[in-house]
Amino acid sequence: MMRYWKTTVLTTVSVLCLGTYYITTSSPKPDYYIQTVSGDEKAAASIEVKGANNQDALTINLEGSKYRANSFLQSQDDHMEYNNKTLNDMFFAHDSFMRGKRNSNEFCENEKFIGHARMKPKPNTSDLEYLFTISIYEKANKQSSSFEVIIPKKNMNQHSYWVEHVWFDGQTIKVITIENRKKDSEREVHLYTFSLEKKSLLNEQLMGQPIQNNNGYIREGIYEQDRNKPQRFVIYQGHLSEQGNSSRSELYVYDLQNGTSEQIKDEKIKEYLANNQNESMVVTLNGDEIILVLAKGKEKDSRILRYHLLEKKVKGEFILKHEDSQTSVNQYIDVVIKDNQIFLLSIGFQQERWAPIVHVIDLNTGLNVYKGYINQKIEKESDRQKNYMWGNLRFSS
Known part of the structure; x- marks a missing residue:
């Protein structure tokens, strides 16, 4: 009889696991959506925010949320998703x-x-x-x-x-x-x-x-977001140790066409790097330009800087104000340049409640053409759940 105890235990555990999974996934799932605060919803019509609720992967848009986990095996595949829609297909x-x-x-x-x-x-x-x-x-x-x-x-x-x-x-x-x-x-x-x-x-x-590890380190490279575009530049951010516990950050650009590497020494760039507290800045490469987005924390405005790598000069600086819409941004999660616009996904507070926040900024004028945040469709406040996770920005078209 003793030789069968392992089989019995495994069978019992398997039934319990499957039963627990069935009970968990059969309960109603919360429905999230992007709630508009201001601006033209046409600018956000193609936005999808990838996230997760408990173990279920989902995407969220203006209309609501769509869950992908229809079975146990498919839910495991959802944890292995790529960030690129083509690769998922x-x-x-x-x-x-x-x-x-x-x-x-x-x-x-x-x-x-x-x-x-x-x-x-x-x-x-x-x-x-x-x-x-x-x-x-x-x-x-x-x-x-x-x-x-x-x-x-x-x-x-x-x-x-x-x-x-x-x-x-x-x-x-x-x-x-x-x-x-x-x-x-x-x-x-x-x-x-x-x-x-x-x-x-x-x-x-x-x-x-x-760069020697005992004197500092370099972070992973920053590349052109569109993999179909030619790759001319690579941006690296270096963190160098100084006397005491202080350190400084520097940006380097590598020109793949000429095989040259140099530090970006523009004063505005240095100012942004010096103010990059708690790693709250995102650097994005867009063709011959880099876009720096710096979050300044609660009750402070965010700043956006455009710098041209070939001309070696600042092309524009924008201030993203938050106080008018009861919004504060602590950290940017994802920044995407698309159709001459900057799409921003951040974490912060909207009306004194924590929420992922979406902005769409015109790249030429710096105007905030859309603002929204992730909200839940509920009948009463006690129904609100706080266990969802956010991932990155995706686009339906």
């Missing part, structure tokens, strides 16, 4: 190509192809070697192919590396990686160029000088 339509490829940074796309690049240490070698696997999916005929390239890496740390960005450039695919040295833990940024025709490595380039 690919996951369900072409699972054989997408299987095991979960990192959005490893993908690139153009009109004809989806590309993917992965790196990992080659096993059973005395000296470290990175094995790069380049995979290509052709949209027209729905066919995929791949090739592998081995690159020796004698002095690098085999436990600290990752692919940061991938994009197509003509008949090549370019890959930017972050790699740490074994001896001194210096972090390096590398650019690899692979030939799609020859299925080989054409060039490897070290992007600028590394």
Whole structure:
């Protein structure tokens, strides 16, 4: 009899888990929506805020919320979603190509192809070697192919590396990686160029000088949001330690076309970096410009700065006022540049209640053309739930 106790326990636990899941998901789910505070709702018609309520993924728009978790297995897939709508569509339509490829940074796309690049240490070698696997999916005929390239890496740390960005450039695919040295833990940024025709490595380039970890560090690179656009620049934010416990932040721009790297020394940029308390600033790359959005906390206005990388000058500065609409912004979660407008998702307070807040700003004039926040459809205040999580901005079209 004793030999059956494990089977009995497992069966009981499985039934309890499935029963608990059924009870949880069968109860009515709260309905959220973007409530308009001011402005033209046409500017927010395509906005979808991705979030979650308990274990259920959902998207929220002006009309209401839509849940994706219809079954236990599908709810598990929802936790594996990509931030890119095209990649989500690919996951369900072409699972054989997408299987095991979960990192959005490893993908690139153009009109004809989806590309993917992965790196990992080659096993059973005395000296470290990175094995790069380049995979290509052709949209027209729905066919995929791949090739592998081995690159020796004698002095690098085999436990600290990752692919940061991938994009197509003509008949090549370019890959930017972050790699740490074994001896001194210096972090390096590398650019690899692979030939799609020859299925080989054409060039490897070290992007600028590394920053030592004991003196400071660099954050992940900031890239063009639209993966279909050519990638000319990469922006890096460095945090350098000074005497005592003080530190300073700097912005660096790497020109992929010229292979040059330099610090952005504009005084306005330095002012924004100096005021970036509690990591409340978001930097976004839009073509030849960077957009800095700085939240100033409760009862303070936010500031938006446009800086042109080629002209090396500020193109405009806007003040996003909050006091007129009883809104305060503590931190911006997502910033998207689309159709000559800035779409902002932040966390803050609306009418003294915590809420994710949505703004749409005209990029040329700085005018706030729309403002809204995430609210719940309820009959009475006691029905309000506070256990939903927000993610990022998406667009239905």
